[in-house]
Amino acid sequence: MIRFRKKQAPKATGGKFFTKQETKDLPPIVELKDVHRNYREGAQPVKALRGVNLDVGRGEMIAIMGPSGSGKTTLLNIVGLLDTPDAGTVKFAGVDLGELKRRKVPVFRQNEVGMIFQQKNLIPSLTAFENVYLPFRYARGKRSQGREQAREALRLVGMLERSEHLPHQLSGGEKQRVAVARALVLSPAVVLADEPTGELDSANSHHVMELLRELNRRTGQTFIIVTHDRSVADVCDRTLHMEDGKIKETTRKRPVQKAPEKASAKRPSAKRPAAPVQRAGKARKR
Amino acid sequence: MGRDATRPQPRSSLFFRCPPIRYGSRTRATRGFPVGTIGSVKEALRNIWRRKTRSALTIFGVGIGIFAFVTMGALSQSLGKSVQVGIDYFSNRILVTQDSGGFGGPFAVGPQLPASITERIEVIDGVERAYPTLLLLAEKGADFSVTSSPDTIQGVPPAETAKDRFKLEISEGRALRPDDTGKTVIGSNVVQKQGLGVGDTVELRGKRFEVVGTLRRTSARPDSFYVVPLADAVELSRNITQFTTSTEELVTNINVFPEEGVDSTVLTERIESTISGVDGTPPEQLQESLEEVSAVFNLIVLGSALLAILVGGLSVINTMVMSVAERRKEIGIKRVVGARARHIIRETVTETALMGLFGGAIGSAGGLLLTNIINAQTRKEGLELFLVTPELLAAAFGFAFSLGILAGLYPAWRATRVKPVNVLRES
Numbered sequence: 001m002i003r004f005r006k007k008q009a010p011k012a013t014g015g016k017f018f019t020k021q022e023t024k025d026l027p028p029i030v031e032l033k034d035v036h037r038n039y040r041e042g043a044q045p046v047k048a049l050r051g052v053n054l055d056v057g058r059g060e061m062i063a064i065m066g067p068s069g070s071g072k073t074t075l076l077n078i079v080g081l082l083d084t085p086d087a088g089t090v091k092f093a094g095v096d097l098g099e100l101k102r103r104k105v106p107v108f109r110q111n112e113v114g115m116i117f118q119q120k121n122l123i124p125s126l127t128a129f130e131n132v133y134l135p136f137r138y139a140r141g142k143r144s145q146g147r148e149q150a151r152e153a154l155r156l157v158g159m160l161e162r163s164e165h166l167p168h169q170l171s172g173g174e175k176q177r178v179a180v181a182r183a184l185v186l187s188p189a190v191v192l193a194d195e196p197t198g199e200l201d202s203a204n205s206h207h208v209m210e211l212l213r214e215l216n217r218r219t220g221q222t223f224i225i226v227t228h229d230r231s232v233a234d235v236c237d238r239t240l241h242m243e244d245g246k247i248k249e250t251t252r253k254r255p256v257q258k259a260p261e262k263a264s265a266k267r268p269s270a271k272r273p274a275a276p277v278q279r280a281g282k283a284r285k286r
Numbered sequence: 287m288g289r290d291a292t293r294p295q296p297r298s299s300l301f302f303r304c305p306p307i308r309y310g311s312r313t314r315a316t317r318g319f320p321v322g323t324i325g326s327v328k329e330a331l332r333n334i335w336r337r338k339t340r341s342a343l344t345i346f347g348v349g350i351g352i353f354a355f356v357t358m359g360a361l362s363q364s365l366g367k368s369v370q371v372g373i374d375y376f377s378n379r380i381l382v383t384q385d386s387g388g389f390g391g392p393f394a395v396g397p398q399l400p401a402s403i404t405e406r407i408e409v410i411d412g413v414e415r416a417y418p419t420l421l422l423l424a425e426k427g428a429d430f431s432v433t434s435s436p437d438t439i440q441g442v443p444p445a446e447t448a449k450d451r452f453k454l455e456i457s458e459g460r461a462l463r464p465d466d467t468g469k470t471v472i473g474s475n476v477v478q479k480q481g482l483g484v485g486d487t488v489e490l491r492g493k494r495f496e497v498v499g500t501l502r503r504t505s506a507r508p509d510s511f512y513v514v515p516l517a518d519a520v521e522l523s524r525n526i527t528q529f530t531t532s533t534e535e536l537v538t539n540i541n542v543f544p545e546e547g548v549d550s551t552v553l554t555e556r557i558e559s560t561i562s563g564v565d566g567t568p569p570e571q572l573q574e575s576l577e578e579v580s581a582v583f584n585l586i587v588l589g590s591a592l593l594a595i596l597v598g599g600l601s602v603i604n605t606m607v608m609s610v611a612e613r614r615k616e617i618g619i620k621r622v623v624g625a626r627a628r629h630i631i632r633e634t635v636t637e638t639a640l641m642g643l644f645g646g647a648i649g650s651a652g653g654l655l656l657t658n659i660i661n662a663q664t665r666k667e668g669l670e671l672f673l674v675t676p677e678l679l680a681a682a683f684g685f686a687f688s689l690g691i692l693a694g695l696y697p698a699w700r701a702t703r704v705k706p707v708n709v710l711r712e713s
Contacts, residue, residue: 115622121619125336
């Protein structure tokens with residue numbers, strides 16, 4: 001069971017920090033088994049998910065596509081602990097979410113999941129910096145550390161110079177970059193994005209997806225992206241096609257990125273920065 | 287362990303904290319001291335500013351309530367102080383007046399009672415001492431009204447008043463002496479109204495008096511007094527009352543002080559039964575009637591102020607309920623990034639509390655302004671209608687703040703009911 005202490009490795013991983021190579025043997029970060037979810041829209045019952053099975057590996061970047069009403073967002077909400085399934089099991093890093101105490105859900109979500117939405121997902125009365133800092137405001141962490149993290153996240157998405165601007169002073173692409181920074185600021189294991197490029201023009205859409213891909217490569221975080229846009233799906237490792245609450249088809253664009261050989265790690269491609277085999281903070285210090 | 291120079295170095299220190307295998311190495315939300323109060327205040331201020339017209343109207347609504355509270359409270363305080371001076375003054379004396387079928391007690395003015403009765407009262411068992419007082423209107427035709435207290439000549443025997451437990455404080459100059467004649471000590475309203483000071487002379491009912499002292503403000507009737515020696519007052523009374531055939535020295539009332547341990551009510555009855563034609567008012571009765579008047583007045587005044595504040599509070603609730611309905615998406619996003627119910631409550635209540643405070647500031651400032659303007663006018667008439675004390679202002683602010691908090695609780699509760707998944711589905 002994961003305990004909520006600073007920099008404590010989860011029991012699911014045996015209380016250790018691992019390299020990407022070593023994580024191949026670890027269980028998937030997200031496991032869904034025969035997940036059902038029904039709800040009502042007015043008087044109309046809707047079967048949003050009908051027995052979804054899904055394993056998402058660590059460091060994987062997957063896209064979920066499908067027509068409207070196929071259950072994409074419901075699936076994302078369940079993985080993001082915003083919704084609970086009516087039947088089936090959902091495991092997150094080996095933790096059965098059904099067994100998680102209700103009061104621990106927000107803390108778990110805050111620590112493990114980052115979310116990016118399609119539109120109007122910034123708080124209009126907060127500056128870009130304050131929006132990114134927001135999770136720390138609710139996290140009861142150390143303020144100075146939170147500020148530093150927020151600045152770093154903004155720098156990471158290239159928005160540090162615009163950090164004191166209010167959302168209405170930012171362009172659509174800039175807003176979405178700030179939203180990405182906010183989703184990443186607590187360094188969650190999984191980042192969920194619901195139509196992250198839905199309201200962006202093609203240039204901005206391309207920039208945001210490049211950014212997400214880059215973050216996935218560099219940080220090893222898992223990305224699950226719901227999209228209607230094929231070009232977005234093309235950037236991902238795997239694409240799930242949903243229809244009528246079921247995953248109909250899985251298309252693997254590229255294999256899960258393997259850890260580079262030692263020699264190649266020393267000579268990274270100029271085009272594409274290699275994902276170096278690094279150990280996590282504590283491990284590296286040793 | 288040194289780093290490989292050929293390896294591309296991370297561009298951001300976040301990369302150091304976010305190595306390829308993130309799991310278990312990330313910064314976690316930890317339990318500790320709460321943060322974000324300043325952030326909540328800043329956000330609340332921006333939210334208030336975002337909806338300027340609506341916020342301004344709400345703040346104005348609270349302001350009107352607090353304005354009513356301050357002005358009515360100031361009126362009540364002024365009356366309260368006046369009543370308190372009366373209660374202190376009459377705390378240990380029985381007031382004996384003529385039983386004329388008219389008003390007696392503390393409201394009597396004019397020559398009514400032979401001064402010689404004083405000697406008859408002094409010999410009654412249980413009486414420590416007694417002295418007469420003569421009250422005369424300083425000007426012909428002066429009258430009592432809500433906004434004015436008439437200038438009054440009070441004739442007293444200085445040798446006796448010097449022994450009183452409750453003494454009117456001297457602001458400047460000195461009190462009357464037993465051998466004084468043609469001298470007066472004047473109240474603060476008279477000083478202001480007539481522009482008199484120590485050393486000046488004033489003509490009262492055809493006789494000139496030298497001002498030897500001024501009284502400290504009491505916010506009560508003595509502020510409009512010309513205190514003169516009893517003999518001088520009697521002389522003025524004789525000049526005024528042309529149709530009186532009596533050669534006796536007439537006074538308005540006789541102040542009777544009971545001996546230590548004597549029940550003043552019993553003594554009053556004894557005086558009334560011993561001397562026919564007099565009406566005695568014991569201190570308890572005076573105190574009771576003064577407090578009763580004060581209580582009824584306070585109830586009306588503060589009741590209406592509370593009503594105004596209630597209306598202001600409802601406008602805050604209305605505004606915030608609307609605001610919460612509009613900000614469902616924002617609240618949903620906050621819940622997604624980790625806000626718990628208490629955070630949402632804190633933020634909503636901070637906003638309403640700030641609106642309450644702003645309303646309090648506006649209402650207090652308005653109340654202060656109006657009471658000062660009216661006081662400046664009524665002071666000319668010899669009356670200070672309003673008394674604004676720091677305690678009243680602090681109470682107004684405290685009330686406004688509490689009102690803001692209370693009015694914010696219901697909208698805050700509604701805000702906590704917002705389910706992120708529903709909001710996201712709606713949007």
